[in-house]
Amino acid sequence: MTVRLLYFAWVREQVGLGEEVVDAETPVPLGALLGQLQTLSPGHKQALADRTRLRAAINQNFAGWDTPVNAGDEVAIFPPVTGGN
């Protein structure tokens, strides 16, 4: 099964991609998926190593690391948001 990943801000820059589709045995907890992603490249490892610096969303809703990811989900990983003024 596949999951669509989106990366933003410095996570995107370090991973070197804005978007990718990965194979995963779903359902998988978000935190476990994060661990799997770290094995993809040195950039992934650097960007995703410290989850205290990261936030995530599943299908455009904020999600904690224990939340299950299902096949076909859109998962976004990014730094804490800094919009506004």
Place this chain on the structure above:
Amino acid sequence: MFEVRVQRHMFDLASEHARLAAIGPDVGAIVSFTGQVRDEPLELEHYPAMAERQMEELLAEARSRWPLKGALLIHRHGRLETGAPIVLVLTASSHRAEAFQAAAFLMDWLKTRAPFWKKDANGWVSARESDEQAASKWEDR
């Protein structure tokens, strides 16, 4: 009229304000907040689908807390020069207290929930603890 917009181009406060002013005779108060780029130019990245969704949810939450007659939330993205407007919040209600409170709430929650990220000449801007605190003061209401 309840509306959210995410756009690259400039917004016009006067025309947006006029739209809320025209909602109806029971509107007695309109509050506007404009946030602008401070100190140095910025690049604002965002997650389009989630930004609109989160902003819609913010409006729904504000409506559940205060008897608003209308509200508008606009957030810009892309490259913005110093002094350029970034965000516009407009709230309309019968009396001023609800409009003031809802506008403050919308900005505080927007800062911690809408997926936008700022980059300046020094790199990606870090999230501030004070923004989390400002947002959390609305949690138990």
